[in-house]
Amino acid sequence: MSLATVHSRALDGLAAAPVTVEVHLANGLPSFxxxxxADTEVxxxxxxxxxxxxxxxLGFPANKRxxxxxxxxxxxxxxxxxxxxxxxxxxxxNGQIDAARLARFECAGxxxxxGELRPVRGALAMALALRQAGTDRELLLPEASAAEAxxxxxxxxxxxxxxxDVVAALQPEGEGLARAAALPRERQSGLPDLADIKGQAGPKRALEIAAAGSHSLLMVGPPGTGKSMLAQRLAGLLPALDDDAALESAAVLSLSGQFDISRWGQRPLRAPHHSASSxxxxxxxxxxxxxxISLAQHGVLFLDEIPEFPRAALEALREPLETGRILISRAARQAEFPARFQLVAAMNPCPCGHLGNPLRACRCTPDQVARxxxxLSGPFLDRLDLLVEVPVIPPRELQDMAPGEPSAVVAERVAAARERALMRQGxxxxxxxxxxxxxxxxxxxxAKSLLERSAERLGWSARSFHRVLRVARTIADLAGAAGIGSGHVAEAIQMRRGLPGQAG
Incomplete structure (x- = not known):
């Protein structure tokens, strides 16, 4: 037989489009x-x-076209x-394997x-696409990729x-290939504990609210106050992912070759350097x-020193923060990726970092602070739910403080509040x-009167008004309240303070 057909798949964004590999042997000057x-790698x-x-x-038809x-x-x-x-x-x-047996597979490697088989990116995307297609074909992959799929x-x-191994299995009388076993889906612990951070009751409360309602959070404070430590502990407060969400998160990571089975079911935490481009x-x-933003699907995106990020990169986050997806359009093609992430950012209040620090004087002029x-543009800040200050705690006081609540205790309250929200609105x-x-x-x-007066006095946009209302709803859920009272609204307003030195 001089013509053979093999089924495979190509990555097209998060999808895995079917590809038919047709191989033809003909007489003539030898060529391949x-x-x-096909790009250069192919x-x-x-x-x-x-x-x-x-x-x-194995025989190679070197004398064929x-x-x-x-x-x-x-x-x-x-x-x-x-x-x-x-x-x-x-x-x-070339007639060295059984084409009929080969037709039962979709393969990549x-x-x-x-002749050894090496893993490929996007094995999970291939498996999800094949299952969605509803065919009776089986997936044939290198060992490492097969365990993932x-x-x-x-x-x-x-x-x-x-x-x-593949050639032996595809002989007319050959034995079938071994079926891949899924790697153990063990939800491992070992995440940083909130109890490691002493003091900072206000920022910890903001972290709990952010976790309970999936709110975005910006922390402002001098260097060394614990902003990064707080952000790294947010993932440990969030509920474990269910299998569908874990599979969706893992599929995106698999596209970049960064899937790690040891973190199955955990919320991803991505922390790119501030030199990252848009x-x-x-x-x-x-x-x-x-x-x-897509690699952080169902997880946390932590942007430390957020004013140092390129302005264009931060502005590019505005739409995904609202829609939970990103559509990348190019002249030749488009690709859509999920981007349902929780943004946590940290920044110093001024260039020297010591504005409001009782231990060190700030040397920045008002113009330098304002610049x-x-x-951070106004439209970008408008899309953040919580903005809190992380104050300096003198070392002498810090040493005498008792450890705070462990993450496990806070996570129970967060899970209960999330369950109330999901039961109510999905x-x-x-x-x-x-x-x-x-x-x-x-x-x-x-509570309605308080919220309306505050919105007028602080000059909030309709988006800001709605975001404060959502935060108040989360605070009420944490308290187990059916309605939103004045205390819930007051706390939500306090959690949306302006940057140090600014009104609002």
Whole structure:
């Protein structure tokens, strides 16, 4: 048989589009041509496939004109994932394996020159796409990738270490390949504990509210007050992910080759350096890759020293903060990635960092302070739910303070508040649509009057007004209250104070 067809998949954003690898052998001048919008990595597969077949003792049709077509032709193909399909297609076209048995599989894998199978990115995306397609084909992957794909229930995943293992299994009388077993889904602990932080009752309360309602949070304070420590402990206060959400989070991480089974079910914590570009934060490139906001799906994105980030990078976060997704548009193609993350940011109040520090005098002029704080635009600050100051605690007082509540105790209150919100409205309070606030965030008369007066005096926008109302709803949930009272609203207003030295 001079023509063989192998099924595979190409990564297209978070989706895994089906690709048909057609291999044709013909008489003529010997050549090896790959067509079908293949990038350089895919075209280099010719040499890897040739060496892998020869070093494995398999026949390579060196006297034939070889044409490999990756269909559909208008879908970009990248990476080494098509090495294994090309090699199997060559062997099937040359009559060395059973083409009928090969048709039962969708496969992907990179080949070493010795024929060993190396893992590929996006194994989870491939498995999810195959399950959604509803076909009866099985997935054939390198061992490491197969263990990752086997996390998807209801799918048969086969694994192999070497090309020869696959060839032996695809003989007419060959034995089947071993079925991959899912890695143990152990939800490990070991996250930093909130009890490590002494004092800072106000910021800890803000952290608890942020965790209970999935609210964004900005902490402002001099260096060394514990802003980074507080942010790193937010993930430990959040409830563990259910299997569907854990699978969605893991699928995005798998696209970047950063999936770690030891963190299964835990909320991801991403903390990019302030030199990150807007493309690094929101995604992009060619082909489009997920950025930090997508890698933090269902988790926490921590931006330390947020005024030092490029202005364009911060402004690019405005839409994903509202919609929970990011659509990357380029001239040739578009890709959409999920971006339902919880933003936690930290900053110094001024360039020297000591504005409001009782232990050290600030040397910055009012103009310098204004320029520094002005790096965060008004529309960006308007999209943050909580803005709290983290004060300096003198070392002598800090030494005498008792440890605070452990994360486990706070996490129980957070879980109970989240459960109340989900039972009432189906989403966390931060994602509650504005049109549903009247039905789910009803205010007592005194609380309504207080909120309206505060909004007028502080000059809030409608967005700010709604965000304070959502925070008040979360505070009421933490207190187990059905309605929102004046105390809940007052605390929510205090949690949205202006930057030090500014009004509002």
């Amino acid at each position: 041509t790959v067509v079908g919008l 075209k280099e597969a010719r040499e890897r496939v040739r060496a892998a077949l020869q070093n494995s003792g 070889i044409t490999v077509n990756l269909a559909p032709a208008d879908l970009p193909k990248e990476g080494g994932r098509f090495d294994l399909p090309m090699a199997l297609g060559l062997l099937a076209a 990179e080949l070493s020159l010795a 086997a996390l998807v229930d209801g799918l048969a995943v086969r694994q192999a270490r070497h090309l020869l 493309v690094a934060l929101v995604g992009g490139g060619s082909p489009p890759r997920p950025g930090e 520094y704080q002005g790096r 989403v966390a309070n931060a994602q509650l649509p504005a049109q549903d606030l009247a039905g789910h965030a009803g205010l007592e008369p005194a």
